[in-house]
Amino acid sequence: MPAFTAADYSAIFLSLKVAVVATLASLPFAFAAAYIMTYRRFRGRIAVDVAVNLPLTLPPVVIGYLLLILLGQQGFIGRMLLQPLGIKLIFSWKAAVIATSVVGFPLMVRSIRTAMEGIDERLVHASRLLGARALDTIMTVIVPLSVRGIIAGSVLMFARGLGEFGATVIVAGNIPGVTQTIPLAIYEYAGSPGDDAMALSLCAVSVSISVVVLVFHEWLGRRVVRRD
Amino acid sequence: MSHPAARAILSFLFTALLAGQVLAAEINLSAAASLREVITALSGSYAKATGEVGFRTNFGASGALAKQIANGAPADIFLSANTEWMDYLKARGLIDKKSISPFAYNVLVFAGRPQSKVGGLQDVAKLERVAIGSPKSVPAGQYAIEALRRSGIEKKLENKLVMARDARECLVYAERGEVDGAFVYKTDVEEAGKGVKILFTVPQELYPRIVYPMGLTAEGVKKASAAAFFRFLQSGGAKSVIARHGFEVK
């Protein structure tokens, strides 16, 4: 196997970093979205449903472009909020995190929702009658009983994040050491004559990480089952 | 023969034969992205003058094009933005050695928004984000890296370089303001419009002369129409068009 350059190690590290941060940052929002969609009835629920699932059906490049328009120098949020605060999101690793989070969000919400909908409603009622307020019920009943969905959703988001390309390349750019994740690095190598070996090596790394993640997910799922 | 499937097959064969005839007069060009306008102009006027010749042109990063040709993509003439990829195809016997000659020369510049106050490489060292074509596959990017290294500011720009697919993408980033400026060819800026302008020309001593070699491929050499067009590209008439597009011709 050919030796990796510093930029390659950077790419591996960045991929992991972006995927982990995106997963952790999305968890509270995804949980909140799943909770609202499962337990609250309100007008416009369908609109929320559609909005949350939209990234699943849009090509990632479209998502990237829409994010660019929104968050860029001339974008709505860019002009109103980011520029006055001196925050430049485009072409930074944070933009990569945002792109990954948006793309993976519906997957996470879906997993958590499935788990939540499987919780017997009477358990929630019992908890309330025993004196637990809404947040208490969430922390002591709903979260423990939807843990499997939360884990599954996190793993899905993480895995999707490792492979994110379309949205990332548009909104975070291809900056070695800063935003060049494994897929972007492979893309670069693939466009360069004579660098097939490097591209393949990075592919091997990508596959290995995915295998580790999937094995971990299985193991974690089993541990949760055994405790019951 | 009234069976619908049989009729469909016959029509297809007929069209293919005709197409074959047309293909014989069609010339496949693979040219570096930065040559898009000038090649389009030259092939257009040539087609009008000679009447029956058609062109299929493929523009892109020279490295990507070279790989495509090496993998069997059809091409009669290859115009690269860098000798490296011409050599790559020459080594694999895919280019007619005798035909390799310079098509044009170009100059590296630093471009950005008109209101930008960047005057030289020392100013560039202080910027946040700078776009260059990915050196792994874009010659303009390789030249830029060379210039940065020789001028000693490469380290200062570590982690600040945004890799683009080609020079054109660099300029889009610059125009949008997502980067503070971009290293591109002089010819790219001339076509980019009012959003970007040349801020300064990179001193020639910092990078090797940018040559655009052209050559007939192993297939192209066998095609009379391709060879004829190739000779046209070396003519004085062609050279004046090339110069008008901002390139240097000697």
Added chain:
Amino acid sequence: MELRVAARKRFGAFLLDADFSVRGERIGVFGPSGGGKSTLVGIIAGLAGPDKGTIVLDDEVIFDSGAGRNVRPEHRRMGMVFQRPSLFPHLSVKGNLLYGFKRCPPEARKIAFDDVVEVLKIGNLLDRGVKHLSGGEKQRVAIGRAVLGSPRLLLLDEPLSALDDSLKFQIVPFLNEACEVFRIPYLFISHSLLEMRVMTDIVLHMAGGRVVEQTTAESLVRARMGEGKTGYINLLRLPEGRGVDGLYAFDWGGQRLLASSGNDQPGALFELSSRDIILFRGRPEAVSARNLLKCRVVDVFETGSRVGIELDCCGNRLVAEVVGQAAEELGVRAGGEIYAAIKATAFKKLG
């Protein structure tokens, strides 16, 4: 405990329109399935809101649509036991029991953990998970969990319906004792008159979403005596029996009863149909039935085509049932003396 409800709620085609005021410690809500019982309990607990109305418990207004007042379920201090135990699967038995206890402010805790564990006899289950408990064990834990929250009213929504007969009447004493020892009033919902008789003093009879009458289980049973096939079911709580000549002898208020089915648990319940009691005006010389009781007639009442005769036998009450003509022939009247003959096989053990 005093509960006043005046509330309406519409569910599609069904309308709950409850208007009643009741005072007591052991209240029942009786009615057929779909009659609105569970809906009523739901709005009392605060799990669903009425469209309009007021709910007042012990002088506290817990719901008033006019004043915009709606006390949330977690603040209503009510306990609930469901038809299916609904124990938290991710907590141990102890964790379940303490769930409500921990959320009750220390100064409001009137009931101690160890006492509840002892009364419900669940000490040996404390560290176990809840998945593999038997139905009866789960329900006892559910009762304990509800009680440990020191509720001021316990809502029991068909808590025995999912248990088989023998189990039902094993749980009943636990329920009764828990509520008596810890002095918790309860609202007991069921479609079984038998459960009503055993668990409640006052019954709210619901049908079609309304409370049609406030009565006692006893009256309801007597009113139905003539309709059913089994007549009025007398319920006897008999102490431990002694075997005698292939039968069991029980001490019943000074008299001796002989029954053919045995019992080794003190205080088990026995059924005796009113139709299995044969009455004699004078003492018969010999009779095949092994039980012959001298009784005083307390009350004579008519229901439909039958006549019910309430008898007092040394302080215990029995109801016998005869056709109208037989009553005339016997010349029964309140205060008179009469003899009741009961076969040993007529007693059926419950549970």
